[in-house]
Amino acid sequence: MKQLKVKIIKKDNISDSCFKLSLKSDYLKKTAKPGQFVSVKCSDTTSPLLKRPFGIHKVTSHGIELLIKKAGKATQLLSQKKEGDEIIVLGPLGQGFEIEHKKNDILLVAGGYGVVPLYFLADQIIKKNKGAKIKVFIGGKTKNDIFCAEDFKKLKAELYFSTNDGSYGHKGFVTSVLMKEIVKLEPKNCVIYACGPNPLLMAISDISKEEKIKAQVSMEEYLACGIGVCMGCAIETTQGKKLVCKDGPVFNAEEILWKIPENLNKAIDQRINL
Amino acid sequence: MSKALEIKIGKLKLQNPVMSASGTFGCGEEINNFFDINKLGAIITKTITMEKRQGNPSARVVETASGMINSIGLEGPGIRNFLKGKKDFLKKLKTHVIVSISATSVEDFKIMTELLDEQSYIKAIELNLSCPNVSHGKTLSKYKLIAQDPKATEKIIKIAKKYTKKTLIAKLSPNVTDITEIAKAAENAGADAISAINTLTAMAVNVEKRRPVLGNIFGGLSGPAIKPVALKMVYDISKKVKVPIIAIGGIISAEDALExxxxxxxxxxxxxxxxVDPFTGENIVNDLEKYCEEKKIENISSLIGALVV
Structure with a gap:
């Protein structure tokens, strides 16, 4: 892990709310593993103050690529950077996905921007395991929240979509689509890799337990330092408190002790209605 | 290295006046991957408690305007595990190791001071009397924090003083009516130095969810946002006590340090x-050195309290 000043060699606006930054760095290209993230200084002033974490989306011939949602002031400022500008990046950070080489039925489950690290993972799995059959399940609130479908198609992955409002793919939660496919497969040959909002990851943990399928989930928390000194991003696990930035962001689903969210009943009701 | 930055705090001679603040540096291992932390005047560890502590529920950090609020709640392994686990690393350091401690009873403060006193590689103790994310024990004071009560502050420092000859630093809270009153109490009780300020109690709200952002509802505000407040408190304290003051509060540059x-x-x-930048400590040391060179300042201590008013 290093703090680097890197050049933006390409910037693509994907939509009004989303852009890609291609960063030049031999170091990041060589060291980045799927599921790891980088922390980026988004302003030159004290506002916003802290770096922002972004999952590594791709490794390119020159460095790495980030896919970023304009979610607040920091990402808004970052979106104004131009090709040729330099930014300060700390990374690669955290523990990424552990590729299960002996499992051939690879189930990637993304909620919204959860596709970001899963694309990098899919790309690596294909390179390392020729027998891998990758199914990608992408869920979002509406069709505007579905990203990267074309990229996954190029990897010859099978794609499944769902949206809460039915504007694209199955109407409902991505987990229902996932369950329909899981029943056709042998649990021993399967592994789930998931990234997305906590309610999705919690549902994946349940599925993992009930269907006896190994699952790895990439968690999100507010981060301050990104390197394990501030203890800000601690979560509860079966082995006590762990840090999302240093011990994660990827954890085995079975080790997470989920907090029951206040709106869980509402979420379950919604799942039943859909 | 020139001697322009050398200063004294209690019995300690520091090669420069830049230290890590407790709770933002772990025990230094992680930051040592970025720069040689021996370049700092001293390192202050994360606050150690008597027993293992789980800390507060998430979310525990949130960014606010030019600052952040934390409510970690002194998560840590407890003093015995700390001594076992970090000894090898800390012993090898050439810079001074200052251990920060906090407790909820006089007895625990006593035991911890005794334990630390036995360790020759630990050069000073910072008494964290002011973490806003924990309660410092009802038996100690009617106030939540020891550093909100001059009598309790005095009592703890006296106890610590009795059980160690090492340099003792009292870390004070800004969440008081008059910080100089507490600083005086600390000095009278025998504190060798005063650290000020700890974080300001604060909260953040999520309008969408109509909930507090932090799991603990409240936390402590830090970062550049609090620098002007800290400056005033350090200025006030310096007018009332003779012991050295170690300033904390939003310092991100050599200019801030000089202020x-x-x-x-x-x-x-x-x-x-x-x-924000793991190299900050090192950068400030380098820039202070440059400043003294350029301004032909023989020793930085000539600037202490040199504000012209």
Whole structure:
């Protein structure tokens, strides 16, 4: 892990709310593993103050690529950077996905921007395991929240979509689509890799337990330092408190002790209605 | 290295006045991957408690305007595990190791001071009397924090003083009516130095969810947002006590450090800025050195309290 000043060699606006930054760095290209993230200084002033974490989306011939949602002031400022500008990046950070080489039925489950690290993972799995059959399940609130479908198609992955409002793919939660496919497969040959909002990851943990399928989930928390000194991003696990930035962001689903969210009943009701 | 930055805090001679602030630096292992932390005047560890502590529920950090609020709640392994686990690393350091401690009873403060006193590689103890995210024990004071009560502050420092000859630093809270009153109590009780300020109690709200952002509802505000408040408090304290003041509060540059020194601080601690840039401590040391060279300042201590008013 290093703090680097890197050049933006390409910037693509994907939509009004989303852009890609291609960063030049031999170091990041060589060291980045799927599921790891980088922390980026988004302003030159004290506002916003802290770096922002972004999952590594791709490794390119020159460095790495980030896919970023304009979610607040920091990402808004970052979106104004131009090709040729330099930014300060700390990374690669955290523990990424552990590729299960002996499992051939690879189930990637993304909620919204959860596709970001899963694309990098899919790309690596294909390179390392020729027998891998990758199914990608992408869920979002509406069709505007579905990203990267074309990229996954190029990897010859099978794609499944769902949206809460039915504007694209199955109407409902991505987990229902996932369950329909899981029943056709042998649990021993399967592994789930998931990234997305906590309610999705919690549902994946349940599925993992009930269907006896190994699952790895990439968690999100507010981060301050990104390197394990501030203890800000601690979560509860079966082995006590762990840090999302240093011990994660990827954890085995079975080790997470989920907090029951206040709106869980509402979420379950919604799942039943859909 | 020139001697322009050398200063004294209690019995300690520091090669420069820049330290890490407790809770923002772990025990230094992680930051040592970025720069040689021996370049700092001293390192102050994360606050150690008697027993293992789980800390507060998430979310525990949130960014606010030019600052952040944390409610970690002194998560840590407890003093025995700390001594076992970190000894090898800390022993090898050439810079001074200062251990920060907090407790909820006089007895625990006593035991911890005794335990630390036995360790020759530990050069000083910072008594964290002011973490806003924990309660410092009802038996100690009617106030939540020891550093909100001059009598309790005095009592703890006297106890610690009795059980160690090492340099003792009292870390004070800004969440008081008059910080100078507490600082005086600390000095009278025998504190060798005063660290100020700890974080300001604060909260953040999520309008969408109509909930507090932090799991603990409240936390402590730090970062550049609190620097002007800290400057005033350091200035006030310096007018009332003779012991050295170690300034904390939003320091991100050598210029910030100099502002505090002019207001009466002998040294500074870098906290939140380390999260923004792990190299901050090293950069401040280098820039202070350059400053003294350029301005032909023989020793930085000539600037302590040199504010012209």
């Amino acid at each position: 505090f020194i002019l207001c009466g601080a002998s040294a500074v601690q870098v906290g939140t800025a380390t999260f």
